Amino acid sequence: MLAHKHLVPPTDPSGIDLVNAEWKMEYDIIVTLQEQGHKVELLGVDDDLLKIHQTLARLQPNIVFNLMESFDGVTTFDQNLVSYLELLRVPYTGCNPRGMTLARDKSLSKKLLAYHKIPVPEFFVVRPGQKVAVPKNLTFPLIVKSLFYEASVGISQASVVKNINQLKNRVQFIHNTLETSAIVEQFIDGRELYVGVIGNEKLQVLPVWEMVFRRMPDNRWRIATEQIKSSAKHQKKYGVTTYQARLPNKTIDHIQHLAKQVYQVLSLSGYARIDLRLDRQGRVFVLEANPNPNLSYGEDFAESAEKAKISYEDLLERIIQLGLKWDPERTS
Ligand SMILES: Nc1ncnc2c1ncn2[C@@H]1O[C@H](COP(=O)(O)OP(=O)(O)O)[C@@H](O)[C@H]1O
Numbered sequence: 001m002l003a004h005k006h007l008v009p010p011t012d013p014s015g016i017d018l019v020n021a022e023w024k025m026e027y028d029i030i031v032t033l034q035e036q037g038h039k040v041e042l043l044g045v046d047d048d049l050l051k052i053h054q055t056l057a058r059l060q061p062n063i064v065f066n067l068m069e070s071f072d073g074v075t076t077f078d079q080n081l082v083s084y085l086e087l088l089r090v091p092y093t094g095c096n097p098r099g100m101t102l103a104r105d106k107s108l109s110k111k112l113l114a115y116h117k118i119p120v121p122e123f124f125v126v127r128p129g130q131k132v133a134v135p136k137n138l139t140f141p142l143i144v145k146s147l148f149y150e151a152s153v154g155i156s157q158a159s160v161v162k163n164i165n166q167l168k169n170r171v172q173f174i175h176n177t178l179e180t181s182a183i184v185e186q187f188i189d190g191r192e193l194y195v196g197v198i199g200n201e202k203l204q205v206l207p208v209w210e211m212v213f214r215r216m217p218d219n220r221w222r223i224a225t226e227q228i229k230s231s232a233k234h235q236k237k238y239g240v241t242t243y244q245a246r247l248p249n250k251t252i253d254h255i256q257h258l259a260k261q262v263y264q265v266l267s268l269s270g271y272a273r274i275d276l277r278l279d280r281q282g283r284v285f286v287l288e289a290n291p292n293p294n295l296s297y298g299e300d301f302a303e304s305a306e307k308a309k310i311s312y313e314d315l316l317e318r319i320i321q322l323g324l325k326w327d328p329e330r331t332s
């Protein structure tokens with residue numbers, strides 16, 4: 001297993017609150033794989049490519065369980081690391097480099113999806129130093145995000161803007177604090193939906209999951225901010241929970257079909273979660289695709305797999321099998 005150094009679980013975790021441990025996913029996966037009879041060696045890395053090379057040469061693993069989301073502190077380097085594994089000809093779990101690259105860029109991915117007639121919010125990009133000019137097809141409220149960051153980094157209530165001044169300020173904020181381009185999207189007021197997909201060529205779509213904000217005051221936007229995603233305290237405060245979405249079968253079929261298409265158009269492999277929104281008129285929009293989503297036991301992805309009768313053990317086993325089957329030389 002390749003994991004971030006600071007997320008390597010302690011050798012003896014007794015007495016530690018596992019549920020809130022930062023390294024819960026790493027721990028859950030290692031323990032489960034070991035219980036299934038796998039021999040797991042864990043390598044914690046930050047920026048040491050040589051160490052990876054040496055360890056792989058020494059251990060000659062059947063597969064690398066890849067849990068790296070950045071390299072040397074650079075989030076976009078996760079794709080380079082997977083490319084490196086391909087060059088070393090070592091099988092790995094999760095998404096291939098091309099899929100990671102396409103899904104990461106929230107503008108490029110939307111352009112590809114739009115070409116395939118998959119509904120996405122209208123948007124425009126503002127590079128650092130560029131002036132903000134709102135195209136005619138967009139109307140306030142809009143939402144401002146980083147073009148590349150994930151896990152709602154940079155997303156707060158102030159991300160949703162209602163006029164040009166708020167928009168300019170928030171774009172400036174993204175440029176200054178995250179040092180990336182900003183993407184400005186039509187704000188889709190409605191329900192927040194997540195769909196897991198597993199596979200390389202033949203895909204299985206998991207049940208549609210919904211995030212609800214039961215105690216969110218009416219004067220706040222019902223969005224998955226960084227604060228909400230990262231803090232159990234805030235989830236509790238605003239009554240944020242996730243569960244299988246209650247929707248008409250026709251809508252479920254449509255959403256699952258879209259999720260599959262997104263996965264294919266963006267060349268994803270292994271496992272991924274597609275984020276969507278359903279607006280008040282019943283229209284579905286794809287927000288983004290997340291290759292290698294959180295695999296903790298009890299988290300959305302594993303829970304929705306469980307609903308589809310795929311146990312946590314089977315889920316991990318399938319992910320390993322898909323990694324072993326992935327052919328890096330395939331060109332289509
Ligand atoms: N166009 C949009 N309309 C409404 N809400 C949005 C929109 N884009 C993002 N959000 C909200 O912000 C959250 C994070 O945005 P997302 O594009 O999924 O980026 P991240 O990679 O940070 O998860 C979403 O889960 C949703 O709640």
Ligand SMILES: [Mg+2]
Pocket residue numbers: 151152275288290
């Ligand atoms: Mg998201």
